[in-house]
Amino acid sequence: MKFIITESQYNFIKRRYSFIRQLMDRELVDQEPCYYKYYGTGFNSYKRAVLEGVTEFVMQEFPNFYDMDEEESDEKWEMIYDGLEELFSNEIEDYYDNADCSEYEEGTLK
Numbered sequence: 001m002k003f004i005i006t007e008s009q010y011n012f013i014k015r016r017y018s019f020i021r022q023l024m025d026r027e028l029v030d031q032e033p034c035y036y037k038y039y040g041t042g043f044n045s046y047k048r049a050v051l052e053g054v055t056e057f058v059m060q061e062f063p064n065f066y067d068m069d070e071e072e073s074d075e076k077w078e079m080i081y082d083g084l085e086e087l088f089s090n091e092i093e094d095y096y097d098n099a100d101c102s103e104y105e106e107g108t109l110k
Contacts, residue, residue, distance in 0.1 A: 010083065016061075027049075027053040028091075031053065033099040034101035037099070043093065046096055047092050062076070
């Protein structure tokens, strides 16, 4: 699936790239790709969890986060999530595919 990122989404992420990069690196690990491979529901669930985690942390950095109405919050959430998905989908997939799951085996942890 090909996503098209808007200029607004791109500029938002670009201005916050170092912050987002740190969040992405942390979420890739924290979401435990091997768990999704062996006990979870696979790659799409892992990808969604990573993107939702990063999106939530970015949203909380808005100075008016707790004052946003639902419509504004949903609009910003979608903008951030979609932008992150466009920029990081391949990286998320590569991390998932190349995760060292040698400690895992079907049904139990070695």
